[in-house]
Amino acid sequence: MKSVSHLRRGLLAASVTAIALCGVGGQALAQTKIPMRISTPAVPDDWHAKMWTVFKDSLDKASPDQFDTQINLNASLFKQGTEPAAMARGNLELSAISAFDMAKLVPEFSIFTAGYVVRDPAHQQKVFNGPIGEGLFKSVSEKMDVTILATAYLGTRQVNLREARNVRTPADLKGVKLRMPGTKEWLFLGEALGATATPLAFGEVYLGLKTGTIDGQDNPLPTVRAAKFYEVTKQLVLTNHLVDSIFIAISNKTWNALTSAQKQNVKAAAQAAAQYNNENRIKEEGQIVDFFKQQGLQVTTPDLEAFRKSVQDTYAKSDYAKVWPAGLLDRINNTR
Numbered sequence: 001m002k003s004v005s006h007l008r009r010g011l012l013a014a015s016v017t018a019i020a021l022c023g024v025g026g027q028a029l030a031q032t033k034i035p036m037r038i039s040t041p042a043v044p045d046d047w048h049a050k051m052w053t054v055f056k057d058s059l060d061k062a063s064p065d066q067f068d069t070q071i072n073l074n075a076s077l078f079k080q081g082t083e084p085a086a087m088a089r090g091n092l093e094l095s096a097i098s099a100f101d102m103a104k105l106v107p108e109f110s111i112f113t114a115g116y117v118v119r120d121p122a123h124q125q126k127v128f129n130g131p132i133g134e135g136l137f138k139s140v141s142e143k144m145d146v147t148i149l150a151t152a153y154l155g156t157r158q159v160n161l162r163e164a165r166n167v168r169t170p171a172d173l174k175g176v177k178l179r180m181p182g183t184k185e186w187l188f189l190g191e192a193l194g195a196t197a198t199p200l201a202f203g204e205v206y207l208g209l210k211t212g213t214i215d216g217q218d219n220p221l222p223t224v225r226a227a228k229f230y231e232v233t234k235q236l237v238l239t240n241h242l243v244d245s246i247f248i249a250i251s252n253k254t255w256n257a258l259t260s261a262q263k264q265n266v267k268a269a270a271q272a273a274a275q276y277n278n279e280n281r282i283k284e285e286g287q288i289v290d291f292f293k294q295q296g297l298q299v300t301t302p303d304l305e306a307f308r309k310s311v312q313d314t315y316a317k318s319d320y321a322k323v324w325p326a327g328l329l330d331r332i333n334n335t336r
């Protein structure tokens with residue numbers, strides 16, 4: 001029998017979501033589940049939405065009856081980009097946040113918002129699971145009040161256009177209204193690609209493409225499929241411009257209130273979720289181009305060297321690069 005002293009009293013007042021009364025030897029025992037509200041803009045068919053079910057199942061298996069995991073997709077609980085502040089305030093327990101979210105409060109993180117820095121998913125995992133990730137995640141915890149539990153591979157971002165055009169170099173994207181998420185770090189990436197970056201929340205992209213308020217968008221191909229952007233676009237330009245990450249993060253208010261066994265199980269569940277996402281997404285990316293061709297999209301490969309050089313030069317000359325710690329880019333490049 002569990003004794004009441006096992007319950008985390010601090011959480012009782014604020015976060016009782018389920019109370020089960022069980023009579024044991026004539027005594028009533030109150031059991032409290034710790035709420036784990038998750039908010040993400042991801043659509044149900046995308047791997048980084050499905051990974052949360054893996055998180056929930058792993059956690060329930062390891063810590064039965066201790067957590068009440070609630071998965072909210074399609075930005076139904078918090079708007080895209082507002083999750084970090086909600087976690088810092090303690091209004092949200094978990095989310096998957098981007099390098100762009102982190103760059104706002106931890107400026108050196110902007111190195112990972114720059115195109116053509118991370119080479120591939122294996123490089124990404126080595127960088128973030130090693131000393132570089134450890135140092136940056138420490139600053140994230142201090143400045144954002146969230147703890148990073150695992151690094152998931154969001155996929156490699158590609159340009160996806162409403163009307164087909166000949167795109168060889170960034171100059172060919174001049175004047176193209178390329179939708180980006182609505183922060184300056186994202187918009188800078190769109191401009192670095194040569195386009196006219198146009199801010200729009202993820203949930204509005206499909207309609208924007210359909211009605212022509214935007215000319216294109218950039219996302220990894222599994223997301224282009226899951227969100228059905230292929231229905232309202234005619235071309236994929238395989239720019240490979242960003243090997244993107246999404247970091248599973250938990251509010252420090254929640255994290256610090258857990259026992260060490262609970263912390264271990266929550267972290268293991270996040271890592272299982274990331275691994276499920278990574279394996280499936282990498283596999284899908286390897287096979288997905290045929291699907292788009294069958295849907296009638298043109299799939300073209302531009303001059304990748306021209307894109308790489310132009311994007312890297314744009315970042316190197318920008319204010320972002322001024323706050324990158326000396327030697328960090330070399331350390332990333334030398335991580336093998």
Ligand code: KDO
Nearest residue numbers: 041042043098181202218219223
């Ligand atoms: C997007 O809005 O383009 C983006 O890919 C940005 C990511 O950081 C992430 O928020 C993602 O959308 C959503 O999870 C939807 O897939």
